Amino acid sequence: MRWTQGDRSNIEDARGRSGLRMGGGAVPLGIGGFILLALISWATGTNFSSLLNSTAGDDSSVNVGRSAPVSSSPAEEREVDFVDAVMKDVQSTWAQLLPSQYQATRVVLFRDGIDSACGMAESATGPFYCPRDQRVYLDLGFFDDLRSRFGAPGDFARAYVVAHEVGHHVQRLTGIEQQVRAAQQNNPTAANPLSVRLELQADCLAGVWGHAASQPGRAAKGQVELETGDVEEGLRAAAAIGDDRLQRMTTGRVMPDRFTHGTSAQRVEWFRRGLASGNPDACDTFANSAAH
Ligand SMILES: [Zn+2]
DSSP: OOOOOOOTTTEEEOOTTOOOOOOTTTOOOOHHHHHHHHHHHHSSSOOGGGGGOTTTOTTOOOEEEOOHHHHHHHOHHHHHHHHHHHHHHHHHHHHHHSSTTOOHHHHHHHEHHHHHEEEEEEEGGGGGETTTTEEEOTTTTTHHHHHHHHHSHHHHHHHHHHHHHHHHHHHTTTTTHHHHHHHHOOOGGHHHHHHHHHHHHHEEEEEEHHHTTTTTTTTGGTSSSSEEEEHHHHHHHHTTTOOOHHHHHHSSOOOGGGOOOOOHHHHHHHHHHHHHOOGGGOOTTTTTTTGG
């Protein structure tokens, strides 16, 4: 990917003020287990951190719940600039596609945990979108795990995660998210399949941005421009975080009734549809039987 450093106006940096408060006290967590839970929770939509207890720490345990000023590295600051550049590009793409509907949002960067309008969230929740404050929440540590644990390296794999969350913002602005929530409340047995369709649509909407970003000549204008191999990185990420694969890794078997994001094949397919078309109309996961 080629991208240009911006002014971070698409970022709310809460890395210094975030902290995890569970039961009023700081909880020691082993870093490895903590990060794996973050990935699984993000990809399955389930918060597995409830599996943790205060004895979960080991040699690498850290006392989360910090309030110290943010300490960072040049590599992490580069990552912040990257997220800002991707966010800017994704948002300007949507502002063009939905000129009367799109409203700008920001990524709230946090560490360990944060008090969002959707409640107290931990890094174990993974990246998420909060409809109440219409913000994307991201702990940059998630990107390390995408590469090291799930074999999905590369900048476009990370950009895909950001674009997926903005996809949820688009669903909110267009009213799709509210319709799905209402339908889920009316019919609890359909809650899970509806959630899968919502997630697959966010994958497709991420692909719609990928299509825009793959057009030549963008880098010269200071925009994000994809390079050879980037699309494959995104597809690898989509395949790596399908519910079926995650479940097999953790339980050794697949339980479709617990899918909330879709299988690897479904995620790849819908991401591809968005990529190929560049048209949000191609992302109607609710009308298409492919989401079954
Ligand atoms: Zn999602």
